[in-house]
Amino acid sequence: MASLPAATGIVAQDVCKSFGDHLVLDKVSLAVEEGTILALLGPNGAGKTTMVRILSTLIPADSGSMRIAGHDVVADPDRVRAVIGVTGQFSAVDNLLTGAENLQLMADLRHLGREAGRRRVAELLEQFGLTDAAHRLLSTYSGGMRRRLDLAMTLVDQPRVIFLDEPTTGLDPRSRRTMWQIIRELATAGVTILLTTQYLDEADQLADRIAVLDQGRIVAEGTPAELKSHIPGGHVRLHFADPYLLHSASELLPAAAPDQDQLVLQVPADGTVDSLRGLLDELHEAGVSVERLTIHTPDLDDVFFAVTGSHVAVQLNEDPAPQGVPLS
């Protein structure tokens, strides 16, 4: 393995995948440089998991080419499997074994050898704070512990490329931070990571680059800073007293994103007083009363809404903002 060329990470070119008539991935291309983290960001059903399953050799793509650490995914899946680690969305642990036995199972299947295997298992239990629970059955583990064990199992053979499919979904904030810390340490150690997430703050926190996937297409790609620079003024959040008012307002402002639960309408805005006055006048004239409003400076949420909401995405594609790098 030492003779392989360096800096090979993950490269995918024009990957397409359909399930029946449903086109799930439409010419998706992405590249992850060795030792960096790419966050594949998108709503449920965008195709994130399908992309991970294809890259990790679980399902075949209909077309497109992919190389992982220099190996062709289609022609040489076993070579790829030898260098990758995958932590899926649903915990891939054996519930009828203890934590230590799960890790030992991985060590045995990776043919680490008796001594090296035991050492690695002990090391990982320690690193992931599972030493005390090592000999307990998984049925006694909390969600966070299972997820940590899941990731630890992925790392037994020190893979060079790791796929993390929604690694923190369903975790409490503290477990989430622990997971983030572990992921950062892995990247620092030179591991190439592709992680999928629907949490924008997670992508912001962890990723060197972010690719936004929506309905099977990459709609934006860049560093977190580059993506944010395309949404100059952030947004205004309008809070309403009832769903009817929210409904009227969102009809009036089709580019905005309504949140039915919180009765909030999120309107892209550039933050100038004039635009704010214009917005309020428009609502006032239409007889839609706003309870209160908050103004937000741009964060990835804005990018997300901007590029995944169809109206704004079209505008962005046709008329890229003057500063920064083109989005797609």
Add this chain to the structure above:
Amino acid sequence: MTTLANTLSDSRVMLRRNLKHQLRYPSMTVMLIGLPIVLLLLFVYVFGGQLGAGLGAHQGRSTYLNYVVPGLLLITVASAVQGTSIMVAMDMTGGIIDRFRTMAIARASVLTGHVLGSLIQTLVAVAVLIGVAFGLGFRSAAGPLQWLAAMGIVALFAFALIWLAVALGLAAKSVETASNTPMILFLLLFLSSGFVATATMPTGLRQFAEYQPFTPVADTVRGLLNGVAIGDHAIAAIAWSIGIAVVAYLWAIRLYNRRRAAEPT
């Protein structure tokens, strides 16, 4: 390591995992071993008096015990493979199978682990049942060679049905389905010479009973254990076992390789 060495090593690891599962899920293991024993008691003490009388003049419960033990051995096999089907389906509906698939391990080792583990479990259950049968007064005319041959036939048939159960477990969309479909094996067993002589059945049923796999297997094992001539039953039993094993193996491998390939996420 060579490919063969890897395959053997991976299969051994999977077998160990499977045996651990059996120990960690004792309620199922106990149920699979316990059910045939309950049925043995039922057949001998509830039905045995009357069914024994049907075997000939001056015959009774103890004659029927000798008659029915092979049938109960096959119940043990059917019961154990139901467990196989459940365990395979549990594995396939859990997340860990995807982890195995993304690792460079011998692909079939997951299945061979299940098959070998189930075979060991079945043979243990068979041994327990024979022990209980002896305790109830079962007496065999068989010498060591006949015993070996009888156990060989049971093991071969079990091997075939275990592969069938693996395929059924893979084909099942849920653990519940996987637990139900092997019930057909119990039905087939009741429609064979396992519990009553096929000669006592009405014509249509008798013909069916005589040409399905459980009958030659039951007759062969019974002949060997009771010191009666087995004729060409043994050949039929071996042919059925090999046939079922080959077809079920191919079916299982096909299902395993195809599984989830077309599943949207």
